[in-house]
Amino acid sequence: MVFEDLTAYRLLIADVYELAGASRRTSEGLAREVGQSAARWHVLSVVSDGPRTVAGAARRLGLARQSVQRVVDDLVAGGQAELQPNPDHARAPLVALTEAGVRSLAELxxxxxxxxxxxxxxxxxxxxxxxxxxxxxxxxxxxxxxxxVG
Known part of the structure; x- marks a missing residue:
């Protein structure tokens, strides 16, 4: 591997971070237009394919369970998500979208x-x-x- 390859790698990673940051900022703006946040949008998205626990949603998003729990609590309070019994774990309910949550996600x-x-x-x-x-x-x-290797 030559020095130019390593420099190109560092520049690629810097560009990926910059693109991710810019994308997050535009996502925040889009979410704000419909009374949401990017964090709420991410949680709505991650449970859109079926109910999952807060811990499962956090793993999928690569976030701390506590931060996802706060967002879930907000979504439940706003009527966009609901907690359902979890047959596999009584103390870890499943988070599911309500009809309002489905509509909100579709608009986002x-x-x-x-x-x-x-x-x-x-x-x-x-x-x-x-x-x-x-x-x-x-x-x-x-x-x-x-x-x-090695």
Whole structure:
């Protein structure tokens, strides 16, 4: 590996962080327009494919269980999520979306899709570009996650 490769890697990671930060800021703005936050949006999304525990949602989001619990409490208080009995663990209820939560998530996705489509058009980026970039990132991620040899 040559020095230029390592420099390119550091620059790629810096760009990924910058893109993630910019994406979070635009997501916050989109969420605010419909009375949500990005954190609430993330939790709505993670339980949209079926009920899960707070701990399960936290693992999927890569966040602390306590921070997800606070967001779930807000969503339940706002009528967008509900707690259901968990047949596998009496003290860890399942978090599920209510109809209001489903509607809110659908509106967030609709607004986000329109915003992201405009962004990709401005950038001149198409599906093939995104697939190539993602493939490289997934290879690097897989290498980061595997234990070093030796």
């Amino acid at each position: 996705v609709r607004r986000s899709d329109a915003d992201r489509a405009a962004l990709l058009a401005r950038a001149g980026v198409d599906r093939a570009d995104l697939d190539r970039a993602r493939e490289v990132l997934r290879r690097v991620l897989a290498a980061v996650q595997e234990p070093p």
